[in-house]
Every structure is written in C-alpha cells, then in structure tokens.
Amino acid sequence: MRSMASSRGNIAAIVGVGPNLGLSIARKFAHEGYTVAILARDLGRLSEFADEIAREEKAQVFAIRIDCSDSRSVREAFEAVSSLGAFNCAQQVLPGMVERGKGTILFTGCSASLNGIAGYSELCCGKFALRALSQCLAKEFQPQGVHIAHIIIDGLIGPPNRCRGPSAATTTSRGGGEGVMDPDALAQTYWHLHVQDRNAWTQEIDVRSSNC
Amino acid sequence: MRSMASSRGNIAAIVGVGPNLGLSIARKFAHEGYTVAILARDLGRLSEFADEIAREEKAQVFAIRIDCSDSRSVREAFEAVSSLGAFNCAQQVLPGMVERGKGTILFTGCSASLNGIAGYSELCCGKFALRALSQCLAKEFQPQGVHIAHIIIDGLIGPPNRCRGPSAATTTSRGGGEGVMDPDALAQTYWHLHVQDRNAWTQEIDVRSSNC
Amino acid sequence: MRSMASSRGNIAAIVGVGPNLGLSIARKFAHEGYTVAILARDLGRLSEFADEIAREEKAQVFAIRIDCSDSRSVREAFEAVSSLGAFNCAQQVLPGMVERGKGTILFTGCSASLNGIAGYSELCCGKFALRALSQCLAKEFQPQGVHIAHIIIDGLIGPPNRCRGPSAATTTSRGGGEGVMDPDALAQTYWHLHVQDRNAWTQEIDVRSSNC
Amino acid sequence: MRSMASSRGNIAAIVGVGPNLGLSIARKFAHEGYTVAILARDLGRLSEFADEIAREEKAQVFAIRIDCSDSRSVREAFEAVSSLGAFNCAQQVLPGMVERGKGTILFTGCSASLNGIAGYSELCCGKFALRALSQCLAKEFQPQGVHIAHIIIDGLIGPPNRCRGPSAATTTSRGGGEGVMDPDALAQTYWHLHVQDRNAWTQEIDVRSSNC
Numbered sequence: 001m002r003s004m005a006s007s008r009g010n011i012a013a014i015v016g017v018g019p020n021l022g023l024s025i026a027r028k029f030a031h032e033g034y035t036v037a038i039l040a041r042d043l044g045r046l047s048e049f050a051d052e053i054a055r056e057e058k059a060q061v062f063a064i065r066i067d068c069s070d071s072r073s074v075r076e077a078f079e080a081v082s083s084l085g086a087f088n089c090a091q092q093v094l095p096g097m098v099e100r101g102k103g104t105i106l107f108t109g110c111s112a113s114l115n116g117i118a119g120y121s122e123l124c125c126g127k128f129a130l131r132a133l134s135q136c137l138a139k140e141f142q143p144q145g146v147h148i149a150h151i152i153i154d155g156l157i158g159p160p161n162r163c164r165g166p167s168a169a170t171t172t173s174r175g176g177g178e179g180v181m182d183p184d185a186l187a188q189t190y191w192h193l194h195v196q197d198r199n200a201w202t203q204e205i206d207v208r209s210s211n212c
Numbered sequence: 213m214r215s216m217a218s219s220r221g222n223i224a225a226i227v228g229v230g231p232n233l234g235l236s237i238a239r240k241f242a243h244e245g246y247t248v249a250i251l252a253r254d255l256g257r258l259s260e261f262a263d264e265i266a267r268e269e270k271a272q273v274f275a276i277r278i279d280c281s282d283s284r285s286v287r288e289a290f291e292a293v294s295s296l297g298a299f300n301c302a303q304q305v306l307p308g309m310v311e312r313g314k315g316t317i318l319f320t321g322c323s324a325s326l327n328g329i330a331g332y333s334e335l336c337c338g339k340f341a342l343r344a345l346s347q348c349l350a351k352e353f354q355p356q357g358v359h360i361a362h363i364i365i366d367g368l369i370g371p372p373n374r375c376r377g378p379s380a381a382t383t384t385s386r387g388g389g390e391g392v393m394d395p396d397a398l399a400q401t402y403w404h405l406h407v408q409d410r411n412a413w414t415q416e417i418d419v420r421s422s423n424c
Numbered sequence: 425m426r427s428m429a430s431s432r433g434n435i436a437a438i439v440g441v442g443p444n445l446g447l448s449i450a451r452k453f454a455h456e457g458y459t460v461a462i463l464a465r466d467l468g469r470l471s472e473f474a475d476e477i478a479r480e481e482k483a484q485v486f487a488i489r490i491d492c493s494d495s496r497s498v499r500e501a502f503e504a505v506s507s508l509g510a511f512n513c514a515q516q517v518l519p520g521m522v523e524r525g526k527g528t529i530l531f532t533g534c535s536a537s538l539n540g541i542a543g544y545s546e547l548c549c550g551k552f553a554l555r556a557l558s559q560c561l562a563k564e565f566q567p568q569g570v571h572i573a574h575i576i577i578d579g580l581i582g583p584p585n586r587c588r589g590p591s592a593a594t595t596t597s598r599g600g601g602e603g604v605m606d607p608d609a610l611a612q613t614y615w616h617l618h619v620q621d622r623n624a625w626t627q628e629i630d631v632r633s634s635n636c
Numbered sequence: 637m638r639s640m641a642s643s644r645g646n647i648a649a650i651v652g653v654g655p656n657l658g659l660s661i662a663r664k665f666a667h668e669g670y671t672v673a674i675l676a677r678d679l680g681r682l683s684e685f686a687d688e689i690a691r692e693e694k695a696q697v698f699a700i701r702i703d704c705s706d707s708r709s710v711r712e713a714f715e716a717v718s719s720l721g722a723f724n725c726a727q728q729v730l731p732g733m734v735e736r737g738k739g740t741i742l743f744t745g746c747s748a749s750l751n752g753i754a755g756y757s758e759l760c761c762g763k764f765a766l767r768a769l770s771q772c773l774a775k776e777f778q779p780q781g782v783h784i785a786h787i788i789i790d791g792l793i794g795p796p797n798r799c800r801g802p803s804a805a806t807t808t809s810r811g812g813g814e815g816v817m818d819p820d821a822l823a824q825t826y827w828h829l830h831v832q833d834r835n836a837w838t839q840e841i842d843v844r845s846s847n848c
Contacts, residue, residue: 116561118563125556128555143422198421202418204418612836622845624818
C-alpha cells in the first residue's frame with residue numbers, strides 16, 4: 001500500500017486500497033480536505049469505497065483501476081511483488097512533485113521488510129527492495145522538497161473500530177481485537193508524516209499494537 | 213533528552229532541558245494543556261525557561277534541578293552518559309504509569325545510537341544502551357498500557373524559527389539554517405507519538421532535515 | 425557474485441566470475457581439491473581463467489557461459505540486477521544439496537545491501553533483495569544441512585597481490601593499494617565459511633580493508 | 637567473553653573463561669602455538685583449565701584471576717555487565733598493539749546485542765554498548781593495524797564434542813544436542829578472524845547452529 005499526496009491542489013493518491021488501511025488513509029486525507037484518488041485492481045469494490053468516502057466526508061474521490069502486475073509469467077509475478085510496482089508509481093508522481101518543490105510519498109512495509117522468513121522469499125525480497133527504494137528516493141529527492149517515508153507495520157490490521165467515545169484520542173485502551181491494529185489509528189500516523197515540517201522529516205517509522 | 217508524559221493529571225516531565233529541543237517540547241505539551249516539569253542541572257536557566265513557558269502558554273510549569281551524573285570519577289561519568297541515568301528516570305515514573313494503565317516515555321537518540329564513531333566510544337556506548345533500554349521497556353510495559361518510543365534525531369538542532377506565516381504547517385520550506393532542525397517541528401512529532409492510539413504505537417522513528 | 429559448493433563430488437560453481445574476486449575464489453576452491461565450474465557471460469575471458477586455474481592448481485575447471493539477464497528491456501535489466509538471477513541459480517542447486525544433506529551457497533553483497541544511495545535505486549533494490557533471499561533460504565534450508573551465507577564486501581576489490589613472502593598469512597601489512605581489498609584474502613573467508621562446522625554456521629559477515 | 641591476541645610474542649589473552657567457549661578458544665590458540673593467558677574470577681577452576689591445555693597442547697598457559705566487576709552495589713553490577721569491563725580490558729592492550737602495528741581484539745555478543753528483551757534491560761544495555769564499543773574501536777584502531785571484531789553468537793553453547801572422526805571438518809552433521817553450538821567449532825571462527833589478512837577484515841559476524 002502506497003500513498004502519495006501533493007499539497008498543491010490537495011490531491012492524495014492511495015495505491016493498493018483494500019477495506020482496512022487503504023480505505024482509512026483515503027478517508028483521513030478526504031477528511032482533511034484533500035481530493036482523493038484510490039487505486040486498486042477491483043474497480044467494483046473501489047467504487048463502493050469512493051462513494052462511501054465522498055458521502056461521509058463531503059469530498060471528491062476518484063476510483064481508478066490499476067493492475068501493478070498485469071502479468072502472466074512467474075517472472076512478472078515476481079516483479080509485481082517486488083519494488084518494481086512501487087518504482088513505477090513513484091516515477092509517475094515524482095517529476096511533478098520536484099517541479100512544485102513539495103509532495104509526500106509514503107511506502108508501507110511490514111516485518112518482512114527487516115527479516116527473512118522461511119518459505120517467503122518473494123514477499124521478503126519485495127519488501128526489502130521496497131525499503132531500499134524508499135531510502136534511495138529519500139536521499140535523492142528530499143533536498144528537492146519531496147518527503148519520502150517508509151512505514152513498517154508490524155502486525156495484523158483489523159477493520160476500523162468506530163464505536164468509541166469522544167475523548168479516546170490519547171492513550172485509552174480500545175479493547176479491540178487482541179494485537180490487531182486499527183487502520184484509522186494508523187491513518188493518523190500517515191497524516192502526521194504528511195504534515196511534518198521539512199525541517200524535521202521522518203524517513204522510517206514502525207507501528208504496532210500495544211499488545212504485541 | 214527524555215520526555216515522560218502521563219495523561220492522568222496531565223503532567224509532562226522533560227529531563228535534560230536546554231534552550232532548543234527540551235524547551236520546545238515543554239512548550240508544546242504546555243500549549244496542549246499539560247502541567248509541565250522541566251529538569252536539568254542549571255536551575256537558573258531552567259527557571260527562566262519555566263517563566264517564559266508559563267507566561268506564553270498560560271500553563272503551570274515546574275523547574276526542578278536534577279544532576280543525573282552527580283559524579284566525580286570517570287566511572288561515574290561513564291554511567292551518566294550511559295543509559296543508567298535514563299534507567300533511573302524511567303524507574304521513577306513507570307510504577308505510577310503501570311498502575312494507571314497509561315503513560316508515555318520518549319527517549320531521544322541520535323546517529324550515534326546506530327553506528328560507532330571513531331573516538332566517541334562513551335557517547336556511542338551510552339546511546340546504543342539507551343536504545344536497548346527503550347526496546348526492553350517497550351516489550352515489557354507496552355502490554356500494560358505504557359507507550360515507550362525512541363526518537364533518532366539525525367542531525368543538528370538549531371534554535372526555533374517562530375517568524376513564519378500562518379499556514380506553514382505542511383510542507384512549506386522554511387529557509388532556516390541549512391540542514392539544521394527546528395526544535396518546534398521536532399516537538400510536533402514528540403506530541404504525535406504521545407497521542408498515538410495504543411492500537412498503533414511506534415517504537416522507533418527517525419527525524420532529519422530535508423537538506424541532509 | 426555467488427558461489428555454490430558441494431562437498432559430494434567436490435564441485436564448486438562460481439557465478440559471475442571476473443578477474444578479481446570470482447577468479448580468486450575459483451582458484452582457492454581448486455587449490456583445496458574441488459572441481460570448479462566458473463560461469464559468466466564472456467566465454468572467451470572465462471576460458472582463459474579456466475586454463476590458468478587448471479594449469480596452476482592442477483585442477484579440473486569448467487568454463488560455462490551464462491547470461492542471467494538474457495534481456496533487452498529495462499524491465500528485464502531490473503530483474504537481472506535484482507535477486508531474480510540469484511533466485512534462479514539457487515533453485516538449480518538447492519534440490520541436490522537438500523537430497524545429499526549438505527552444500528554451501530554464498531551470496532555476495534556490498535554496502536548497498538544495507539543502505540540506500542541517491543540515484544542507485546536499482547542496485548540497492550537488487551542488493552537488499554539478495555540479502556532477503558539469503559536470510560529466507562538460510563532459515564528454510566539450514567535445518568536440512570545446506571549452509572547459506574551472505575558476505576557484505578564493504579569497499580573496492582583490487583587485483584590480487586601475489587608477490588608476498590611465505591608466512592604472510594596472519595596479520596602482516598601488505599602495503600597494497602590504499603583501502604583496496606585483495607581478492608585472494610577475501611577468498612580465504614569464503615573458504616572458511618564453506619568449512620564451518622554445521623554446529624556454528626555464519627549467516628552474515630562483513631569484510632573491509634583495514635584502511636577504511 | 638573477549639579474546640585478545642597479539643602475534644608479536646604470540647600471546648593470546650582470553651577474558652571471562654568458562655568450560656565451553658573460552659576454554660575452546662584458549663585451546664585453539666595454544667594449539668596454533670600461542671602462549672595463552674586465561675582470565676576469570678574462579679582461580680581454582682581456571683588453574684585446572686590451564687593444566688589441561690598445557691598438557692594436551694604442549695603450550696605455555698597462564699591462569700590469572702580477574703574480577704571485572706569487583707563491585708558491591710547495583711550501580712557497579714550494572715557497569716560490570718555493561719561495556720565498561722570490556723572498555724577497561726581493551727584499554728590495557730590497545731597501546732601495545734598500536735605500537736607494534738598489529739593485534740586482534742574479538743568481542744563476543746549474542747542475540748541481546750541486536751534486540752531488546754522484556755525484563756533483560758541490563759543484559760541488553762550491556763550487549764548493545766559492547767557492540768558500540770567494538771564499532772568505535774574498529775574505526776579508530778584498524779587503520780593502525782589492530783583488528784577489532786564482534787562475534788554475535790546466536791544460541792546456546794554446549795560442551796565440546798570431541799568424539800568425531802578425522803575428516804569432519806566440512807559439513808558433516810555432528811549429532812550433538814539439538815541447536816546447541818560446539819565451542820570447538822566456534823573457536824575455529826575466532827581463529828579465522830585472527831588470521832584474516834588486513835586487506836579483508838571482518839568487523840561483525842554472526843554464528844548459530846544449523847538447527848536454529
């Protein structure tokens with residue numbers, strides 16, 4: 001899942017949107033006044049998400065079908081899981097961000113970004129490579145005003161828990177599933193990374209449930 | 213520099229306060245309604261900081277003299293720079309946080325937390341150990357509701373730049389010193405870590421200027 | 425550069441052989457009594473290497489042309505530099521090693537295996553992914569007796585320095601190029617990894633010149 | 637456990653010697669012709685080790701009582717487990733090594749050198765700090781000819797298994813305890829690090845059983 005937001009014209013594109021994290025991030029950026037583009041393979045489901053966000057957040061939301069893999073062979077499947085998809089996406093948005101001297105690209109990693117797992121070499125190769133990509137692009141493009149960060153989500157993401165009381169913001173226990181992360185809570189951290197002052201940008205951050 | 217905040221009674225203690233990062237964090241927590249205790253060796257300077265924050269943020273601020281080292285021998289100086297000071301501080305506040313089931317402890321590291329530097333073995337040993345302490349305490353106390361995070365500040369921190377226009381929050385260039393971080397901007401990230409939902413807690417985050 | 429050695433039948437295959445590290449490793453394994461297969465794109469040069477080793481070490485050496493990329497498009501170039509080539513190679517030799525319950529696969533990384541570099545995202549993605557592959561295969565196949573290690577060569581490799589006296593093995597300064605590694609010295613470490621007892625296997629090791 | 641060897645005069649000092657790893661390293665260096673000094677708290681046991689090595693390896697072995705902690709208070713216990721003991725030891729031998737332009741210092745870490753463990757903050761702080769010390773000293777003293785390396789032993793070390801046949805060197809299974817490392821096998825890697833050419837020095841290496 002990758003998020004790219006540009007403050008000029010207030011457009012946020014979220015690539016690889018499913019019902020949890022991607023949807024929560026799209027909703028958060030819409031809530032903050034951004035025009036949102038959500039991209040994934042399943043256009044039917046994506047359109048439902050777009051309608052839901054547009055209705056609830058009074059925002060403009062575009063659903064766009066994308067197939068990062070578009071592949072038939074094993075070789076191409078390998079690329080899809082690898083950082084090539086991310087690389088292609090970044091290639092699309094970086095020139096405009098550099099021209100405007102601002103923009104944010106957020107890459108999503110997981111525990112497989114840091115440690116190999118027996119039997120999961122494709123996942124791990126792809127996630128290690130994505131982390132490399134994030135570091136390379138940060139070093140190249142941050143001096144030009146484009147913030148590039150890598151979020152390591154260490155654990156499972158559940159559905160959002162929206163049945164909470166008013167002052168739950170700080171450290172109240174939510175009693176949700178044991179060790180399952182709330183995508184709305186994760187979206188707050190994505191948003192924080194986006195609004196960080198360029199004098200104090202994060203390149204890498206991890207996130208996990210308190211129960212882990 | 214270590215920050216410990218408890219939302220019960222809204223007290224934030226900042227240990228090792230100087231004119232830049234510590235002061236900015238104290239000011240941010242005061243601004244958000246916290247009673248603030250600032251601790252350092254130089255009580256005279258500390259009292260000036262306390263008066264300044266109290267006046268500008270209409271907050272209650274306590275200045276407390278602390279000497280983490282209190283030492284004369286090289287051995288004790290080693291301890292001071294090491295994680296022992298941090299360990300002692302954490303020991304003071306953890307029991308209350310565990311009892312209340314909430315609280316935040318934020319430890320500040322730097323590039324010496326990750327890589328040895330020729331001729332700086334005391335600094336590096338202390339910073340590596342502080343990172344270890346942060347990981348150990350996080351694994352032990354996060355399930356009990358205490359959020360423990362380690363912020364790696366990779367670069368120099370300058371004085372705050374407060375002469376900016378209104379909508380500078382997002383990604384506007386600030387034109388400050390080249391590669392020098394604004395402590396007010398860093399304080400925003402400390403605050404964000406404190407208000408993270410316990411379903412999505414960060415254990416480690418790095419921060420640097422876009423010009424690095 | 426990847427090395428794969430099997431003690432059954434004493435065959436060592438070195439993939440990606442050039443005049444420095446690959447050649448030194450081939451020579452070392454030949455010297456220790458292994459039949460050696462060297463693989464690279466340039467069959468002419470490879471044949472000269474094979475003749476040289478066969479003559480000097482009285483060993484059987486096979487030169488085999490291999491084109492890991494065999495590609496024309498940018499996409500395929502990306503694969504070549506990525507871990508896919510390594511993955512394909514490992515796929516060829518692992519089944520036999522598992523069947524025999526022994527074998528060694530050594531992957532060669534560099535500083536780009538650990539840190540992103542501005543403008544080198546293809547190199548870094550590939551090297552990060554290769555490290556992931558090494559960790560995944562180690563976790564999966566080491567319990568079955570196949571030793572898989574990743575050597576991070578941090579610096580430049582020069583031509584071998586063979587003009588030294590007899591007992592230079594230990595810690596004698598060699599006065600070679602400043603900060604340039606001797607491929608014969610590196611080959612000693614590759615050999616040591618191969619002969620490590622399976623009760624004490626290394627997964628990752630770094631190597632650099634003392635002058636760095 | 638720390639090992640320091642100087643090829644001038646062929647003296648190897650092993651600090652913190654117990655019946656497994658320390659004893660195996662002492663035996664290996666004695667076997668290679670070194671005069672060996674073994675240091676630990678329990679002089680009685682140490683003397684038995686010295687007699688055993690002297691008899692079996694026809695080597696000169698000195699048993700020296702050392703108490704790295706020599707402490708009564710918790711504070712001092714913290715230091716003992718920390719890198720201070722290692723720092724003191726290194727301070728003793730570095731000047732002579734620098735003067736001679738050669739020498740090797742090998743520090744022993746474990747999994748607690750890399751990751752915090754709940755409830756083990758003293759161990760982890762000490763092991764993180766030891767790793768920092770190793771990196772700092774390497775960067776400072778390697779250009780002067782002193783090789784400094786950090787071995788991360790990831791797992792339990794059992795008693796040595798000496799009942800093996802002749803050609804067990806390579807990859808033969810030893811059938812020892814499941815996942816327990818053989819200290820004699822580890823000592824081979826310590827020896828290899830000591831004899832590495834200074835054009836290709838390792839700073840960090842991990843070791844574990846194939847069964848992990």
